Every structure is written in structure tokens, then in C-alpha cells.
Amino acid sequence: MQNFLTTQFKKINILLLMFFIPYLVSCNNEDLFLEAQVENTEDILENTTSGIQDPVFTFNPQRWGIVQGVVSDEVALKNKEILNSIMTKLKEININTMKIGAMDAYFKVDVNKIGRVENAGGSIQIPSDFHLEMSDDTYLRVQPNAAATYTLMTTYLTDNSKISGGNLVGDRFEHDYSPFTDAAGVKRDEHGWGHLIWIIGSHNVIVDNVNLSNATGDGIVFHSETLRNNDGSLMPGTREVNNVIVRNVNIDECRRNGISILDGRNITFDNCNITNTGQGEQQYDASGSKIYSSSGTAPRYGIDLESIRTRNEDGTLNETALIEGVFIKNSNFTGNEAGDIVVYTASNVIIENNYFDKWVANKASHNVTIRNNTFESRDPSFFAIGINSFITSLGEELNHDYVIVNNIIKNYGIGIRVAGLNQLVSNNTILNCTTGIFLINDLVNSTFRDNQITSNLNLSYGYKNFYNCQNLDNVTIKDEIIEVQNRPINFNVLLNNSVSNTEQVTFTNCLFNTANSNFKMLIKATKNIKFESNRSNTDFQIIDSENIVLINNQTNL
Template sequence: MNFYRFKPTSKILLSIPKLTLNYKTTFCILFLNVFIFSSCSAEDVFLDAILEKSSEDQEDSGNDENDEDTNSEDENRDSFKPDTEVVDCDSTFFDIEANSTLLVNCNFDLKGAHIKLPTNISLLFEGGSIYNGALTFNGGVISGELLNTDLEIDGQVSLENSEFTFDKNKWNIKEGKVSDDTAFNNLNSIKDAIALVERLNGDTFEIDEIDAYFDVSRKEKWHEEKASIAIPSDFHFKMGSSCTLRVQPNEEPGYALLYIKKRKNVVISGGKLVGDRFSHDYSSGGAHDWGHTMVIDGVHNITVDGVEMREGASDGLVIEGVRDRNRDGSLVDGGQESYNVIIKNSLFDNNRRNNIAIVDGTKIYIEQNTIRNAGSGVPDQGFPSSNGTSPRAGIDIESRKYNYPDGNSLGHTEKTEDVHIRNNNFSDNYGADVALFNNEKTYVYENTFHGTISSAYSFNCKIYDNTFINDQELSGTKAISFEPRYWANGEHRTTNFEIYNNSIEGYQFGIVLGGQDNYVHNNILTNNQRGIILLNSVSNRFENNDVSSSLPNSYGYFTFSSNNSLKDITIKNSNVDVEYFGLFFSNDNEGESGEILIDNLNFDNNISLRNAHGITIKNSSYNNISITDCQPILINNVSRQ
């Protein structure tokens, strides 16, 4: 294989007719008729840049400097600027042979040429550049350092190294606050670079030392790839610690800064993605709650690792599927769910609606992240602004369902399943830390919460091995809150939850639970004003939960004074040591049958039953029992007074 270098020579201005020719050494003769060279050998002879232009272009070539192309989409984009510390190459191009390697160590201006290279040519970076033209390869490789916004690459060619490093200067990225047009050019430049690296078989796109705005608002349909920084399949978008990509302030109701649709085997790591929450124009009306920093749409096998996502006008991250499902939950033709999604080691902060929204997908893992300040601001004001907008959750798992006309069953327009939320730290989220809405088979474990897990219309989920610590004011705080929801026939829809091995401390309400067939066991509740609160429910079980509190007026097991329907409820094998009432049941099962069994509880205080019916207490101990307007069954208990 032959090796060549561009020659840094004196800057002689050459002017020849613009021709379209093939590379052959016999053209040395043609150029020798115009210029005098010392030799026509393979090492020393240069060919002028070969241009592929129409005759009309040739006629206008003399006026290029004065004409303005008012129809160009890139009219605001600057040309590539080579490194001024590197000398210019001679104004001609080597007549290199097939199967050769060219080491580029000077700046080569193709002067608009479209050069067709011989077979299997390698262009390798050695400090120089090639720009202002096009190269067509017939096999071979090119160094990623030679790619730039002013060099077109055609034909069959691959990158010398599959890992490409993005140079903002070579792609004319303008940093800082810029006009919309400049931000749009920034978007096009980075999109062009990603597309080119993908086409040249690159698999890693490294980007760092950049802080720039990108206009992702110019779209016919929200979130489409053409309007966002789109990431391809089999690709690692690798952002460094000094990489910040920002949304150009806009007035669109929806956008996505990074968008991955119907791809596979993707990694996105590092860097910061920043939305326009506090600079967005909300004046056009509507909720403006579809502006996201990242959207994962029907992607298989994707990992997001160590990325900061903040200040989205809506969510930091959305995980969804392509197209609505059939009502039986199966995928429609052309539809695709997100599958095997891993989100880890990342920071989600101060997004206007939710930090993370999960609406469709299977095998989703949210782990070892910091998730805070979702929906921050004052309560809803009734008009769109930078203030948070509902549901304002750290993680909102919310799949749309179709309720059948009978009101007793539903179809799965969207579906989530096998979602794991583990080892995360939640704090200062305005609504819930985790909101479970219309989902199933979600597992929340080994997290640290400073707020609430709430649920409605969900089923078959587990909450376990978590730590809940409230360090805010007590008023209105809840650690776990699952309120009952019903079908039209009155049957429960919040069902089959298992809540166990959690530590809950410092809340006004520790666990608030309704629904059916839920199992709460082996939890430790400390210094909560109300430990466990029972709402309307059927066949719920509570076992081995230790409840203690030194707070004034604190309760263990509690029901509110509204009429509660409690059927087939079991409370067993627990210790309760609080300052006021260990058990306080009021207005339960009034006018209807119900059964509440309290078995083997040790109350280090008093218990009170007020208009609470269908209650059996056995094998338990307490200081004193107060009974009003009801007749509980008391079996084998010990009263200390």
C-alpha cells in the first residue's frame, strides 16, 4: 500500500476551467500544459480539484462572490474554518493510486470540487483538514477528525475508528444565547454529524466542552425525529461532564430535545439536557405540557446512564410506545412498545410536569437516580405558566386505558408491565414521588423517599424495602397512599398490592390504604402522627407491623370518622406503642355487615371503638378500651387497667 501526504507549499493561486474528470495519471499531461511542475511522479504530481457542476453553474461561476442564494436552507450557516495554526496545502490534490493511504497534515480547500477517489483509499488525520467540497469513495476509510460541516462524503467508506469525537468548531456550533435561526442551524449541524457517523459505521458519538441551544420547535408533529436530536440504533451518544444541550426558548406546546424512536441497542450517557421551562412562551393557551428533554418511543434495549435532565416545559423523560395498542393490549401493525429500558445514575430535577413519565413498555428499570423538585412552584393557578402542572410527580406511571361501556372492564390503549424502581433517592417533588395510575406489575424497592407513593386504578404491584423519611412539616404528608377506586358495579380496582419491609418515619399519615386483596406486613412505622389508616376495603391483611410514636396525639391503627366499609379485614401480630390511641376505629360498617379481626396485638396504650361494627379483638393486650355505640367481640384479651 502506498502512503502519501498533502504537501504544505507556497500559496499559489490557481485558476483553471471547472471540469468533471476521472482520476487518471494521464491527466498529468493536461495540467502540465497549464502549469509547470518539477515532476509528474506519483509522489510529486498534483491534480487540480475536479468539479462536478452543470454548465449553468459554470456560466455563473464568475459572479459567485456577489450572488446571494436566498433560497438556501443553510443561508445563516457559516463555512468551515480550518485551524489557522496549520499551514494550507498546495491548491491541488494528489493523484493517488488505488489501495493507498493519504496522511492529511495540512488544510486542503477543495474549492467546491466533487472528487471521485480510486478504489480503497484511506484518508487519515495527521493535524490537517479537507473542506469546501465533496469526496466520493469506492471503499476505504476516513478519520473522524476530518469530518466537518463543509465536507460531503459519498460512496462506500467507513470511519477509521468507530468512536467519533464531535468538534463544535468543525460543525459550526454557536454557543450561548443565540437567535432562533442560529439555534436551528445548531440543530441541523449536530443532526448532520450524527447521521454521517451512523452512515460511516460509527457506533460512538462523543461530545463534550459545549454549551449550546438547539431549536427543536420547528415541527409539523411533536417529537418527530426531524425536529429533534435523533439517536440511531446500535449507537452510543456519549456526552461528557462539560456537555450541556439546551432547548431554544419557544412557544410550541410540545417538543423533544433528544428523541429515540423505534430503535434498538442505544446508550445515552453523561451530559446535561436542559429545557426551556422558565423561558418558554405559554401565552398561546393550552396546557403546554408536552415539552420534554428526552423521549424514548418504542425503543428496544436502551440504557440512559449518568444524564442530567432538567427544566423541561413538561417532563424530563418520557418512555412510551409507537401507536396505541389494540384493546386487548396487543400491539397494532406498525406499533412497538419500549422494551428493556434502563435509566440509571441520572439526575432529574425541576421539570415542570413530571421528572419521569412512563406510559407504555415492558421491562423498564429506573435505578440509582436522584429525582427531585418535580412540578415545583405554587399550587395550580388555572392558566399555563412556568409554575408546575399536574400531576407533578417524580415518576408518573400512567397508561391510558379504554373503559368499556359497561364500566366494569377496560381495554389497554397503553400498557406498562414489569417496571422496576429501585435504589433511587426522591426529594421535594411537589406531588407524589411515585404515582401509580392505571398500571400493573410495578415493583418499587430499596429507594429513599422524602415524599409519597400514591396509587389509583392500579393492581398487582409491590412496594418493599424502602425508606421513607419526612423532613418537612407534618401537615398533609403521607408515605404510602392507596385510595380506593371502583368499577361501575362497586367492585374495587386498587387490588393485589403487597407492601412490606418498609421503614416510615415522620409523616402525618404513614400508610393510607383502601382497595381489595392487599397485604401489608413487616413494616416499621416510627413517629408518625397516624400510623396505618384503613379506608374502604375488602380482604386486606395487616401482619407484623410495628407502630411507635412519641409525637403528641399520635395514633396507631386509625379510621376517619366518615362511614367506612371494612370487610374481611385482618390485623395480626403487631406491637403498637404511641402517645394517644393504639387503635381508633370510628363509624365503620354502619348499616351493613363487615368483619374486622384484630389478633395478637400488643397495645402499650388505649384503644377506642366508636360506632365501629363487626369487630373481633382477641389474644391482645391494652391499657384500656373505650366502646361507644357498638358491640365488639372480645376474646382472651388482657386489659392492664
């Protein structure tokens, strides 16, 4: 490979800088390589490192030996080696941008062991301080393979890398999903680790206007160089992902996740389309075992923010990965099989001004803001926003300080389902949902205010609870407007096991209207609820309940 490139470079002509510096403000196409014969790459380095601003090299696939179209594994491997070697040579002579125009080629990038080092080594490698600029007619395809893992393109421990334009295409529908054991002896029959871009321990990376599709795994993955210390600090001399922007990117039909963040800080997604992730029905054999194919494989989310951590027997956390400072904005999520975003284990996340047709969910995360989004369900059985509680064996609530504000939610089974600590749900518009807001176990020190719940569905409710719902305390609900067809309030077995004798949930200054006044506000087998200064066109129906306090409410209006 080295001999091949050396021979090619020897054929390149260079304008002698002493005569042509005034003309080399931008070194486009092959203007740099014109007249003087160069005997070796040192000559290129010597003659191109001064007097040039923003040099750009336009890559000619045919000239440099790229074979396009369907090729053998051997040729696809050579294609990758050519591309990597060219970028390495350009970096040596301080050319920091490579343009690729029309090209449609396959690259052999599969490896026999899952690992950041292994995957980076087998990939197209983008250097530091380098811009790979592709066109709409640039197609880089994964050579079809039978391996459990591959990565088409990586930034490995780089600074200031940029990838723009082009189409990165996986082998999802050409892949061989036969049972697979990797080099470490681990069964990898799922084949869920074939990625298109993997950003590993890199800083100040931009991915812009790239189309990604058909990965056997994920479109884009983020991870640190290694796992962290148990306290979340970086191991000495290692790097995390920090300050990455992914914008104007389309990710379609990836088999596992559209995007996976395993570790990283200060990552922004702006104006992206993440669609049709993980589709396809899972097949099973006669014994009930999974048959792996091009059908989606779990988690099957648009974006999965999932730092893998463990807990010791005493309940203390080993924070060997962390995710914080993620901003997801101005993006569209449609057709993603399991859900649109799961904030599994992350903190300081903002989800703003996006469009969703399924849901945003969580596992164990805190300081999450979900604001100014539009949710429009593709299936009336879904919920739009689902925030669960997660209490450790030490009694610590891990889901806390969510701010859910100014969202528009349409056509869901449940608009907002929420638990946890210190939650704020405010100024949301919930339209034509079966249940507007659904209370579940373990909701403490939380406020709902200025939400509007309206529905034309025959079977529709304002507030409802999970049956046998316990451990709600200091929950304030005020200034709500509820206009539904059925019961504005439908509480059944809520806080009935409470040992407290004081109010734990309070409704104040709310409007509760039903299209049929025969439907009352039902309070059944429930305890410690206070209603004060509310208005309704129906009345309360209180059955087998205790300490239901009614003060200055206007009913049957």
C-alpha cells in the same frame, strides 16, 4: 446542509486501512481521518467498515460549525441540523459512538403540533446501535420559544441506543407562556409538553449519568409508536417501548413531571435523583382562570406511571396503552410538589430501596411491590403510602395484590393508608406519625402483620379509620407492636352499616400500648371486630357497637 457536510468531509484525511489496521483497535478522536484525501462520503464508508473494533468519533463543535452561547433561532436550528447530520453520516460509515466534550450550545427543537412523529422530527435524533457519549462539560440547551411542545432529544423506533453524560437543559425560565393554539387548532395554553428526552417505540435503550433540568414539561417521557388495540395488543407493524434502563440520572426542576411513562414494558430506574418537580404556585386572573407561567403544572410528580385508557358504556376496558414491568430502585425523591411516585395505571411494578420526602400513591393499578424504602416527610400533614380502591361499574376492583413490606416511615400525618383487594402490609416501621395505619373503604382479603408503630407525638394513634368506613371484609391484623401517646386503636363509625353478623376484621397477638392509660382502645359505632390474644397496658372502650368479640386478651398490664 448536505453541501456543508460534504465539504467538511472532503477535508478529512484517512489512514489507509491496508497499512494501519494494527493500530485501529479503537478509532478515537480523529485518528480515522488523517492522511488520504477523501473525495466523497462513499470513500469514508469504503475505508472504514472493516478491521475496526468499537470505532469512536470525537466531535469538535468549532470544526463542524456549532455556534455556542446565546444565538438566534436560525443559528440554533442550524446547530441541531449539524448534530443530526453528523450522527447520520457516522452511522453510514459504521461509527457507532460519538463523543462530545466541552460544548454549551442551544438547539431549536420546538414544533407546532403535539405528536410523536412531529416531536421526533423536530428533535436531536439518536440512531439505533449508537452511543452519544457526553462529558460533564457538555450542555445541550433548548432554544427559548413560545411553543406548547418540544423535545430536545429522542430515540424514535430505535434499537440499542445509548445516551450518557452531559446536561440537557430546557427553557422553563426563559419560555414565553403566551396563549398558544397549535397547528391542529387545539388550544395549548398550558405549555406542558416541552420534554428533554422522549423514548418512543424503542428497545434496549440506556440513559446513563445524564443531568436533565428545567423542562416546561417532563424530563423523560416513554410512549409506544401508536395507541394499542383495545385488548392491549400492539397494532400490526408497530412498536412499544421495551427494555430500557435509566441509571445515575439527575432530573431537577422540571415543570410538569420528572418522568412520565405513558406506555412501555420492562423499564428500570436505578440510582436516580428526581427533585423539585412542579414547584411554584399556580396563579389565577380575576375571573379565576389559570395564568400559566414557569410555575409548576399538573400532575407535578417525580414519576407518573399513567397509561391512558377508556371504558365503554358497558364498563369494558379499552386498553389502548399499558405499563408493566417497571422497577424503581436506589433513587432519591425530594421536593416534588404533588408527590414522588403515582402508580396511576400500571401493573407489575417494584419500588425498592428509595428515599422519599412526600408520598407514593395510586389510581387503578395491581401487582405493585413497595419494599425496603425510607420515607421521611418534609411536612407532617402528608401520608407516606396511599393505596385507594377503584371499583368499576362491573364490580371489579382494580387495585389489588399490593405488597408493602420493610419500609421505614417517619414524621407523617398518616404512615400507611390502604384499601383494595388482596393487600399485604408487613414488617414496616412507622415512627412518630400522627396515625400509623389508616383504614379506608373497600378493603377486602388483606393482611397486616409484624408492623411496628411507635410515636412520641402527643397526638398519636396506632390504627384509625376513615369516618363512616364501610366494606371491609376478611381483614387480618396480627403480631403488631403499637406504642403511641394516645389511643392504640381509635375506631369511630366502622362497618356499622354491615349486613353481616360475622367478624370482618380480626386483631390477633398484637401489643397495644399507650403512654397514658387514660386513653383507652376506642371502639365506637362499630361492628364485627374481633380481638383475640392481644396485650395492652390500657383497656377497651366500647360505645354503641355491635358484635365486638374479645377473646383471651390481657389488658391493664
